[in-house]
Amino acid sequence: MGKMNIVQAVQEALRLEMERDGDVVVLGEDVGRDGGVFRVTEGLFERFGPERVIDTPLSEIGIVGAAVGMAAYGIKPVVEIQFMGFIYAGLEQIFSHASRIRSRSRGRFTCPLVVRAPYGIGIKAPELHSESSEAFFCHMPGVKVVVPSTPYNAKGLLTSAIRDPNPVVFLEPARLYRSIKGEVPDGEYSIPLGKASVYQEGVDFTVVAWGTMLHRAADAAEGFDCEIIDLMTLKPFDEETVLGSVKKTGRLVVVHEATMNLGLGAEVAALAAGEAIEYLKGPVIRVAGPEAVVPMARLEDDYMPGVERIKRAYEKVMRY
Amino acid sequence: MPIDTLDRFEVKYLRIIDENGTADPSVMPPLPDALLKNIFEKIVLARTFNQRAMSLQREGRIGTYASFYGQEAAQVGSALAIAEGDWVFPSFRESGVLIALGYPMRRLYSYWAGDERGMQAPPGLNVFPMSVPVGTQAPHGMGAAWAMKYRKEKKASITYFGDGGSSRGDFHEALNLAGVFKVPAIFFCQNNQWAISMPRQRQTAAKTIAQKAIGYGIEGMAVDGNDAVAVYKATTDALDRAKRGEGPTLIEAFTYRLDDHTTSDEASRYRPKEEVEAWRVKEPLIRLRLFMEKKGLWTREYEEGVGKAALDAVDREIEAYEGMAAPEPSDMFRYTYDELTARQKRELKEFGWER
Numbered sequence: 048m049g050k051m052n053i054v055q056a057v058q059e060a061l062r063l064e065m066e067r068d069g070d071v072v073v074l075g076e077d078v079g080r081d082g083g084v085f086r087v088t089e090g091l092f093e094r095f096g097p098e099r100v101i102d103t104p105l106s107e108i109g110i111v112g113a114a115v116g117m118a119a120y121g122i123k124p125v126v127e128i129q130f131m132g133f134i135y136a137g138l139e140q141i142f143s144h145a146s147r148i149r150s151r152s153r154g155r156f157t158c159p160l161v162v163r164a165p166y167g168i169g170i171k172a173p174e175l176h177s178e179s180s181e182a183f184f185c186h187m188p189g190v191k192v193v194v195p196s197t198p199y200n201a202k203g204l205l206t207s208a209i210r211d212p213n214p215v216v217f218l219e220p221a222r223l224y225r226s227i228k229g230e231v232p233d234g235e236y237s238i239p240l241g242k243a244s245v246y247q248e249g250v251d252f253t254v255v256a257w258g259t260m261l262h263r264a265a266d267a268a269e270g271f272d273c274e275i276i277d278l279m280t281l282k283p284f285d286e287e288t289v290l291g292s293v294k295k296t297g298r299l300v301v302v303h304e305a306t307m308n309l310g311l312g313a314e315v316a317a318l319a320a321g322e323a324i325e326y327l328k329g330p331v332i333r334v335a336g337p338e339a340v341v342p343m344a345r346l347e348d349d350y351m352p353g354v355e356r357i358k359r360a361y362e363k364v365m366r367y
Numbered sequence: 368m369p370i371d372t373l374d375r376f377e378v379k380y381l382r383i384i385d386e387n388g389t390a391d392p393s394v395m396p397p398l399p400d401a402l403l404k405n406i407f408e409k410i411v412l413a414r415t416f417n418q419r420a421m422s423l424q425r426e427g428r429i430g431t432y433a434s435f436y437g438q439e440a441a442q443v444g445s446a447l448a449i450a451e452g453d454w455v456f457p458s459f460r461e462s463g464v465l466i467a468l469g470y471p472m473r474r475l476y477s478y479w480a481g482d483e484r485g486m487q488a489p490p491g492l493n494v495f496p497m498s499v500p501v502g503t504q505a506p507h508g509m510g511a512a513w514a515m516k517y518r519k520e521k522k523a524s525i526t527y528f529g530d531g532g533s534s535r536g537d538f539h540e541a542l543n544l545a546g547v548f549k550v551p552a553i554f555f556c557q558n559n560q561w562a563i564s565m566p567r568q569r570q571t572a573a574k575t576i577a578q579k580a581i582g583y584g585i586e587g588m589a590v591d592g593n594d595a596v597a598v599y600k601a602t603t604d605a606l607d608r609a610k611r612g613e614g615p616t617l618i619e620a621f622t623y624r625l626d627d628h629t630t631s632d633e634a635s636r637y638r639p640k641e642e643v644e645a646w647r648v649k650e651p652l653i654r655l656r657l658f659m660e661k662k663g664l665w666t667r668e669y670e671e672g673v674g675k676a677a678l679d680a681v682d683r684e685i686e687a688y689e690g691m692a693a694p695e696p697s698d699m700f701r702y703t704y705d706e707l708t709a710r711q712k713r714e715l716k717e718f719g720w721e722r
């Protein structure tokens with residue numbers, strides 16, 4: 048056991064999986080000698096060499112597309128996209144190929160690939176360095192989407208993602224990378240994909256959140272007796288845990304930083320409406336980013352749902 | 368039957384002023400003194416802007432900044448070849464291009480401070496906002512040139528990108544389209560030898576980026592990117608050709624990024640100091656100064672005057688930028704669509720952003 052941050056936790060999961068399985072390779076821009084722009088892959092190049100920690104040209108279609116081919120062949124590529132805002136060129140490869148090669152080949156070929164990317168707003172970075180477009184990937188049948196929120200679950204979830212036989216998009220909240228520390232067990236362990244965790248138990252209402260917003264939602268919860276669910280795997284998400292909690296509390300708030308329209312909050316709300324409406328005492332409330340292009344640094348704090356905005360939602364849901 | 372040769376290619380390289388400030392008369396264009404002085408003065412201005420940006424960043428007065436130190440000849444030399452009416456598609460590295468074109472420096476500082484109001488080009492200046500996703504602007508340059516051709520206007524577009532950008536599919540598709548439709552587009556690559564920690568050789572197994580033009584059937588050439596006169600000439604020729612309807616050109620300017628990739632980077636982790644020092648003596652101002660001195664255009668007093676004027680101008684712009692009122696949160700909604708959506712109107716109320 049030791050305290051570490053998410054950068055270290057992700058790094059440790061990569062190192063342990065690379066030690067365990069000689070087929071795991073890491074590739075991306077600046078991941079080798081430089082150790083990645085967030086230093087997540089620091090030390091791996093020295094430890095495993097340039098054939099397993101591969102510095103690539105600046106070529107997102109190429110990197111993601113090549114990883115599909117590698118994965119189908121049996122290698123286990125862990126791709127790093129430098130920021131989520133630069134993943135879009137690779138979308139076609141993920142959507143049109145990684146997600147459906149299993150379907151298209153009737154199970155003959157699969158794509159056990161991981162695409163990691165720093166994600167989300169909150170580090171006052173330049174344009175397109177603050178995207179939270181997790182919903183795009185959640186919309187793709189055949190792809191799993193994971194967002195860790197603590198060092199402990201970052202390590203365990205990434206371990207599972209690498210071992211998973213399906214393509215996994217693993218989004219690491221850049222704002223949390225070094226801002227929180229937590230206990231992380233030594234050695235390998237895994238946290239199953241598709242399972243949420245109850246971050247805090249409570250009775251009055253249920254809050255569903257992930258990544259950075261999980262911590263905001265928890266900060267806003269002071270003075271409320273609410274149950275907070277850390278979704279962790281966004282696709283496929285743990286409907287059972289969410290429904291179980293909603294049936295218990297009768298109220299639901301979903302918090303995410305992405306713009307509200309067709310964000311994952313809509314899916315969670317629809318699940319509650321479709322499967323538990325008779326338990327609901329009032330409307331499901333979504334707290335989300337505004338309907339705007341993610342702004343640069345000066346307006347970033349206004350864009351991100353803050354503790355005040357989340358509190359207002361809690362107060363509102365409690366009026367029912 | 369022996370193996371036939373279907374075609375042969377060569378990659379041309381232009382250098383006019385060498386590192387000692389000596390011009391090769393066989394390629395030296397007849398440039399007016401005023402233009403040479405303008406190039407010199409804009410380089411000093413751009414460099415002054417850049418130095419101040421670096422210190423403002425250290426002081427927390429702007430955000431992450433991408434320095435173009437060492438690349439001023441490539442940026443200013445090409446920018447001064449651009450005519451009114453031409454369109455420019457820069458990447459984030461091109462603050463120097465924008466300064467040479469007369470883009471207000473206060474807006475550049477705003478931009479680098481994370482204030483979107485800095486992204487609006489003033490009327491008459493057809494400069495797209497700097498592209499952050501590498502290479503994605505290349506097709507835009509092609510498309511604007513296509514529109515110019517459609518309208519039968521004697522204009523051209525110029526798209527800037529780096530050696531890293533040449534690895535992106537967008538770049539290749541843009542060159543291919545530009546060749547097929549023979550549009551008046553210039554693709555200007557500043558090969559500054561590095562893409563963050565990736566050296567140029569890691570981007571392509573080809574000897575040059577200029578030769579990529581061959582595969583797309585368009586003109587391509589390399590130029591000494593630290594020789595402002597050579598860059599000016601190559602860009603002017605390419606723009607002229609484009610405007611005569613002779614099609615696109617890819618220009619590769621060999622230059623060097625003397626600073627870290629951005630203020631968030633630490634280049635000493637991945638590149639040898641000796642390499643940086645070897646390039647430092649080739650930086651563009653040294654040779655331009657020597658060359659102009661030989662022509663009687665440079666004196667110490669002249670440079671001091673230029674430097675002082677640049678500092679004053681930059682200081683005035685910093686003051687103007689820092690004097691701006693903070694952006695209102697509602698600014699986020701102002702340009703999302705041509706008019707507010709119903710949801711945005713609701714959110715303005717809900718977030719208390721109405722004024």
Ligand SMILES: Cc1ncc(C[n+]2csc(CCOP(=O)(O)OP(=O)(O)O)c2C)c(N)n1
Pocket residue numbers: 076105107129133460499500501502528529530531532533559561562563624628
């Ligand atoms: C599509 C995309 N991928 C990755 C990045 C992150 N990134 C920013 S600059 C850069 C290197 C760019 O190198 P180059 O094209 O040579 O331009 P330079 O920075 O040297 O001016 C990278 C990888 C990005 N901005 N866009």
Ligand SMILES: [Mg+2]
Pocket residue numbers: 529530531557558559560561562563
């Ligand atoms: Mg470069």
